[in-house]
Amino acid sequence: SRATAPAMSRTEPAAILGYPLDGPYVVTAGRLGTTARVAARDAYGRVDVGRSVVGFRGEVQRGNSGGPVVDRDGNVVTTVFARRQDSDDGYGVPNGAVRNALANVGPQLETACVAE
Numbered sequence: 001s002r003a004t005a006p007a008m009s010r011t012e013p014a015a016i017l018g019y020p021l022d023g024p025y026v027v028t029a030g031r032l033g034t035t036a037r038v039a040a041r042d043a044y045g046r047v048d049v050g051r052s053v054v055g056f057r058g059e060v061q062r063g064n065s066g067g068p069v070v071d072r073d074g075n076v077v078t079t080v081f082a083r084r085q086d087s088d089d090g091y092g093v094p095n096g097a098v099r100n101a102l103a104n105v106g107p108q109l110e111t112a113c114v115a116e
Contacts, residue, residue, distance in 0.1 A: 011031060012031065012032040012071060012072070013029070013030070013031060013032075013071075013072055014029075014030040014031060014032045014056060014058065014069050014070060014071055014072075014077065015027050015028065015029060015030060015069070015070050016028040016029075016030045016056070016058045016059070016060065016064060016067070016069050016080065016090070017067050017068050017069070017070060018063060018064040018065075018066075018067030018080065019063045019064075019067070020059075020060075020061035020062065020063040020064050021061050021062060021063050022062075022063055023063070028058050028059050029058060030056050030057055030058025030059075030069060031056060031057040031058065032054070032056050032069070032071070032077060032078075033054065033055030033056050033057065034054070034055060035052055035053070035054045035055075035094055036052070036053060036055065037050050037051070037052050038050060038051065038052075038053055040053070051097075052094050052096075052097060053081075053091045053092065053093070053094070054069075054077065054078040054091065054092040054093070054094055055084075055089065055090075055091055056069055056078065056089065056090055056091075056092060057089050058088070058089065058090065059088040060080060060082075060083040060084075060088060060089065060090030061083070062083075064080045064083075064090070065080050065081055065082070066079065066080065066081075067079070067080050068080070069090075069092055076095065077092075077095065078092025078093060078094060078095065079092050079093045079095075079098055080092050081093050
């Protein structure tokens with residue numbers, strides 16, 4: 001089912017923060033979209049059962065992934081993860097999904113290749 005995030009509207013201004021194309025820090029104007037549950041392919045090309053994504057308008061380039069999209073008050077509303085096919089617009093991971101992932105992080109890993 002499709003749901004709209006309560007704090008967002010299709011016309012709310014936003015800023016996409018990041019280092020596109022391995023360049024300097026850039027702030028790009030954007031517009032927030034809606035949060036929707038969609039079927040999508042995973043990193044291996046398999047169709048995923050579904051995930052929630054936040055759509056937004058604004059130029060997304062390689063290097064923006066992992067960066068925040070903020071609202072007019074500077075609050076992070078989503079984390080960029082993809083550029084829309086045949087468009088400059090993008091998709092983000094909803095904050096709730098990021099919080100859940102962080103809550104499930106295990107203990108720090110130790111490896112033999114890290115020098116102290």
